[in-house]
Amino acid sequence: MSLRDKTLEELEEMEAELSDQEAESGFANYSMKIDIYKEMVRKLELLIRQRNKEYEDILEYVKRKLVFYLIHYGTYLKTEYQKDDHLAASCLNNVLRYDRTNPIAPYRLGFLSYKNREYAEAIQFFQKALENDKYYPNHNYKLNGQQQLNAHLYLTNSALRVANQAYENMKQLPDLSDVPKQEFSPLIENILINEQYLQRHAFYLVDETSKTTCSKADCENLVDRPPLDTLLLYFNDRDILMVFEEKMITLSYNQGIMIRHFLLKSSEERPATRASFTSDIEENSYVQNVNRFRNKLREYGFPPIIQNKRYNNETAYYYNGAYPYKIMYRVDDEIEYA
Structure with missing residues (x-):
């Protein structure tokens, strides 16, 4: 049916x-x-x-x-x-x-x-x-x-590129004797300047104390040469990676959002309950999801970083703060999370 x-x-x-x-x-x-x-x-x-x-x-x-x-x-x-x-x-x-x-x-x-x-x-x-x-x-x-x-x-860049293409197409017309000559090199220079800015500020880089922007190359360099004793969470253009020194795993979307929330928004005083993600999930399902994620981290040799406690009569979880962290994700992907 x-x-x-x-x-x-x-x-x-x-x-x-x-x-x-x-x-x-x-x-x-x-x-x-x-x-x-x-x-x-x-x-x-x-x-x-x-x-x-x-x-x-x-x-x-x-x-x-x-x-x-x-x-x-x-x-x-x-x-x-x-x-x-x-x-x-x-x-x-x-x-x-x-x-x-x-x-x-x-x-x-x-x-x-x-x-x-x-x-x-x-x-x-x-x-x-x-x-x-x-x-x-x-x-x-x-x-x-x-x-x-x-x-x-x-x-701005899209409009400049459309204008530039229109001018290039116009130059192919048979008779341009009465058409004023246009100088597009300053516009092309503006496009390049804008694109360089967009590339330099393509990603957010978030740690315990700051939120800055960086380039994709900066993110890749961090992942290739991870800082000592530091957790890295990288939402790249294809998948979601979690790195700790020489260890790296690929996370599902839900796992990536979960660990990002634990890192950024949870603490022992205010642990994350199921309502931190969605009110539709049952407590037992939430516990299963988090435990499955913790088991995955353990299997790949990651240190224990997620603790649990009772909070508001529910099982809740929080990042224990054992290591510094850096989270990288595209500016264009951000949505304001509750």
Whole structure:
């Protein structure tokens, strides 16, 4: 039976069963969850069109979950461990279908277009991102200061590249006797200056006391020559790596987000409960996920760094502060996390 043939109640049961399966196996089925939420939205919209207004709040709730999954997990639909730009673009376009004024979705689409040298499309996306950002009510999906600056630089460079290409095409026309000569070398120089800035500030580098920007080359150098007794967490352009001296492991997206939260936001006084990540997960599933991650670290020879305690009548976890850490992730990937 297809999802279309199922009732809302059956879809809710499927979602719950899927979460239980994920907790047991340790592998997330992002694609199926997104498909379930899409079908729930379709059914709820149909009910509302039939004047069942009592479903409006439920629809908004399901849409929020769908948008969350599309934004956070869209790049990992094929595998938990590697990004896929094509799937990312598809999911981000879907975000704009369900949340048309979202600013982070067109911003990321603009970045992907620019990366693929599709400059005319990049212009439209960055303009939309900046316009949406002015009035969007949800702080979680608004652009931060660095992203706003980057959006303007990407937009400027995209427009300059389109103008330069138009001029190059015009030079191929048969009769240019009456066309004024243009000097584009200063514009090309501006493009290079902007791109050098974007490359130098492409990644955030976060430690216990500071948050700065750096280049991808700086991140790669750190990973290749890790500092002594220092944990490194690197969200690169393909996967997520955790490094400690000579030891390196590849993390799933959920594991990467989990350890980043533990490092940045947890302490013995304020450990992370399941609510730190999502209210939808059961306590037992949360415990299983964290224990599975701790076991993985132990198997690869990493020192014990995650401790647990009871907090607000729940099992909670925190980073024990045993080692300094450095976290590296792309400026263009950041979303304000609670």
